[in-house]
Amino acid sequence: MTPPVVVTIAGTDSGGAAGIAADLTTFAALGVHGACVVTAVTAQDTTGVRAIHPVPLDVVAAQLDAVLEDLDPVAVKTGMLGTAEVVRLVAERCAGRILVVDPVLVATSGAVLADAAVVQAYRDHLLPVATVSTPNEEEFIALGRPDRHGVIVTRGGDIPTTNDHGTGCTHSSALAAHLALGADLATAAERAAAYVSQQLNLGKDWKLGRGRGPVAHIQGEHR
Known part of the structure; x- marks a missing residue:
């Protein structure tokens, strides 16, 4: 059977632990096809964020239009959006679809990823249309x-x-995947939480990097 499509709109993580890397591996593990729209490129590892390069608004919009027009995703998941303009863009283009908003404002390391204008744009535009x-x-x-x-x-x-x-x-990617697969919100939330707990347990003894290591995404039984 053709899998449902879920698109993540987020930043990269060069360490492979968070952002689009986490989203796409989670989508694959749970049986949905993952598409992606890159909002920012980060230089990041297990110890922190070293640099952030925002993708221009017109390039973010072009990526999003390409996915929406061709693949018609069932669900949209957002991560780090970076600017108020991108937040408003996502709200305008993705309203009416299953929309899982993970409002990434601060990294695990404590790095600030959103300013006051971004926070206000979430409040005014994106949260009101989120599933x-x-x-x-x-x-x-x-x-x-x-x-x-x-x-x-x-x-x-x-x-x-x-x-x-x-x-x-x-967690938010697993939630989007289960919603795309047809679960109601309560069931999807329960399954997403269980998936995160399972993956944390699987990778609890890993030795990757010098800081907070990545969650295991693809080991074990997921469905």
């Missing part, structure tokens, strides 16, 4: 504690490990 948003506690507060149906505040995994870089991206 579900998955802020962590810090992001939830920064966004003004949005009180609406479809907000899942993530609190990390329940597995004791330092290999948790990319946990938020993995």
Whole structure:
């Protein structure tokens, strides 16, 4: 059977732990076809973010149009969007689809990835059209504690490990994948949380990098 398409709109992670790398491996593990729109290129490893190069708005728009017009994704998942203009673009082009918004404002390492204008654009434009948003506690507060149906505040995994870089991206990608496969929101949320816990457990003893290592994405039984 032809798999459903899910597109991630996010930044890269040169260390392979978070961002588009986490999204695409999670999509593949869960049986959906992953497309991608790159919003920024980061120089990043397990110890932190070294540099961020935003992709120009017209190039982000061209990528998004290419995916929407040709592959017609069932679901859209957002990660680091970078600028208020990109946030508004996504809200305009993706409203009406299954839309999972992971409002990436601060990296695991503490690097700030969004300014006040981006936060306001989330509040005014993207969150109102989202199917579900998955802020962590810090992001939830920064966004003004949005009180609406479809907000899942993530609190990390329940597995004791330092290999948790990319946990938020993995969770929101798994949520988008299960929604695309036809699960209702409650079921998709439960399955996404279970997937994250399973993958944290699988990779808990990995020795990758000098900092917070990546979540395991592709080992074990996922479905």
